[in-house]
Amino acid sequence: MKKLFVFIILFYFSFPLFAQICKETKSNEIKGQFINGDYFEGKYNYCRLINPKEDNISQINLNINGTSNSYIYVGGGNPTIETSNLGVISIFDKLGGMESPAKITYLTRIDKNLIKLGEINLDYSQGQVINYSIDNVNNKIDALSATFLEKIKQSFINNTKLSYPDYFLLLLFDSTLVNDISSDWINKFYAKLNLMQHKDLINIYSQNIFFKNTTLCNKDKNEKNAFGCQIKNRKLSLCYNYVNSNLFYRFGTQSKIELELVKVIEDKDKKNSSISFANKDIDYVVDTKPGKEGIKIKRKEIQLYNFQCNPSTVEPMILDSFN
Secondary structure (H helix, E strand, C coil): CHHHHHHHHHHHHHCHHHHCCEEEEEEEEEEEECCCCCEEEEEEEEEEEEEEECCEEEEEEEEECCCCEEEEEEECCCCEEEECCCCCEEEEEECCCCCCCEEEEEEEEECCEEEEEEEEEEEEECCEEEEEEEECCCCCHHHHHHHHHHHHHHHCCCCCCCCCHHHHHHHHHHHHCHHHCCHHHHHHHHHHHHHCCCHHHHHHHHHHHHCCCCCCCCHHHCEEEEEEEEECCEEEEEEEECCCCEEEEEEECCCCEEEEEEEECCHHHCCCCEEEEEECCEEEEEECCCCCCEEEEEECCEEEEEEECCHHHCECCCHHHCC
């Protein structure tokens, strides 16, 4: 009897997932290659708990290369686990319906040890990502930055197949990112996001990474970057409020907005490449057509000025992607 008792204790310590009572279970094999080049094979066991708590609905027990590397994930009702061509394992956990938040957990291996790189929490509105936060970033991530960034810079613009969580990985490395990214690369990256139907991520990267030091849109006031560019030493931003459908025209700098105009934009007008804003008897016509970006200032259809955007500063028009 004593031996049986010891066996049960050892079993629970070896397989902590089974210490919980599951009403649903499944197992799958997993294999891939880490960022350091090591190939791996493993298995994960999923358990949906019979007595869930608010933040503990299910568990995943992941074992890589036998039991030498393991990780236990505790989270929502149906987390999914994926390997990546970027050298990570990601766990994507949508914590409810279309409007509910989500969390992505990234794992990789350093010095033969499976580690958590960090977590990204996503906020959604009408099915689109509108904001994010980063938690539990590993203090070893700086040692991997150069390797990851080189891999990301290639894979984000070529034909490499990427999963949905892959496209957020760049956010973990934003502090080392901006100075080493060209406008040509940004345009190619945005073209791939557009092709893969991830236009909401274009706004995330524009507001928080690539143009965060120049944009005149305020994400804390429910605004998204619809379009932007530099005109001489000033910034032009079109900012879409996704709560009331207001579209703002702002011109100036982050320290001083020289002109702000607003109009309610209807869905049928979101695909227009030319958008006009009225200021008394003056019209400010923003042209967002690729290669012709700029502002035409008119009075009673007579053109007064024509200002062209600096081509290397253009944020592509994505108004038609906003719900």
